[in-house]
Amino acid sequence: MSTVINSLPSADGFSMPGEFASHHGCLMIWPVRPGSWPFGGAAARKVFAQAAEAIAESETLYMMTDPEHLEEARSMLSERIHILPFRTDDAWARDVGPTFLINEKKEIRGVDWAFNAWGGEVDGLYQNWQQDDQAASAFCRYLNVDRYDAHPFVLEGGAIHSDGEGTVLVTEACLLSKGRNPFLTKEQIEGKLKDYLGAEKVIWLPHGIWQDETNEHVDNVCAFTKPGEVVLAWTDDEKDPQYGYSAADLKVLEKERDARGRKLVVHKLPIPARPVCVTAKDLPGYQYEEGEDEREEGERLAASYVNYYVANGSVIVPQFDDVNDKKAVEILGGLYPDRKIVPLYARDILLGGGNIHCITQQIPGKAGETV
Secondary structure (H helix, E strand, O other), X not given: OOOEOOOOHHHHOOEOOOOOOOEEEEEEEXXXXXXXXXXXXXXXXXXXXXXXXXXXXXXXXXXXXXXXXXXXXXXXOOOOXXXXXXOOOOOOHHHHOOEEEEOOOOOEEEEEEEOOOOOHHHHOOOOOOHHHHOHHHHHHHHHOOOEEEEEEEEOOHHHOEEOOOOEEEEEHHHHOOOOOOOOOOHHHHHHHHHHHHOOOEEEEEOOOOOXXXXXXXXXXXXXXXXXXXXXXXXXXOOOOHHHHHHHHHHHHHHHOEXXXXXXXXXXEEEOOOOOXXXXXXXXXXXXXXXXXXXXXXXXXXXXXXXXXXEOOOEEEEEEOOOOOHHHHHHHHHHHOOOOEEEEEEOHHHHOOOOOOOOOOXXXXXXXXXXX
16 A cells, blocks of 8 residues: 655655666556647657557556557557556656655655646646646555655656766756746755755756756756766757757756766767757647647757666667767667667657657666566
8 A cells, every 4th residue: 555654755765766777667658638749649659659668678667548548558559568547637757757766675665746737827838737746646556655745846757867876967947947836945946856855966957958848857958877977968059059058057067076976977969960840740730728838830849869768678769860860879879888779769759848758757676576
């Protein structure tokens, strides 16, 4: 039975492991929201299925699916995928799922953050997010994992990245945005992260990816590949708006040290050479609810190769039919030599607003073992 723990993770010896550590499994959510996934989500669901099957080769894959689409999901996924009948408002498992923590005994607990669709009444992307906000607690109950209720503190899983040794990366653009926790100071927000993630050091980067509608999540711009080393989304084109964003982040990364006192090694990972944009052909496919953020022709999407997922046996890397696709695969192959690199054409995920890391949430533990 999953219960709510009324203390704090830091006091209980729990902390957020690095994504590169061993996983029991991964959570995903079947994409069906008409305002996110054009033309009935047909193309997106094919890519979700491909990602799920690649991940399931080395860890347990759980797919939350609303009851109306259970049979469809079963027809598109292999029997090794665990399909769970849960309702959500959209398919961003990284942001609505629990953040999982471990202690020295390798026991697992979850953190249930408040979710408000990336900004609530200020700049949230849709008006109704109650089912999304309940996803973390529902999944913890399914896994029989005890959880910490962090409400009313607003945070998404894509807004944090841990090295597993006490250091957490975030962006100021996201965590200090007016739609998250406007009544808390930067110092108070940092205190919450340390309390709930067991972190000792928070590194604040100024920016994420330009025009990232999540208010610039860190997981789209910078990620730990192992303790002491990160990849940073980069462009050498000084005319690209991303250049200034990434240069500002690099300046911070070169100055800061992690919780263990190490100077960070920064690996530059290029963004696509050509901007990935919404086209006139895409627009008729969306069906929006009242108050939902709408796409526009020519809108530049926040494409980044940093938005990859590290599974036990592979790294699932987004591809955009771009000249830098191969380069990104080669760089990440060198940084994860013990894992198979799986390139996956991901524009159909990006049309929903995020990418491979955004649609996945890792569960620590050993593959094949129950949580």
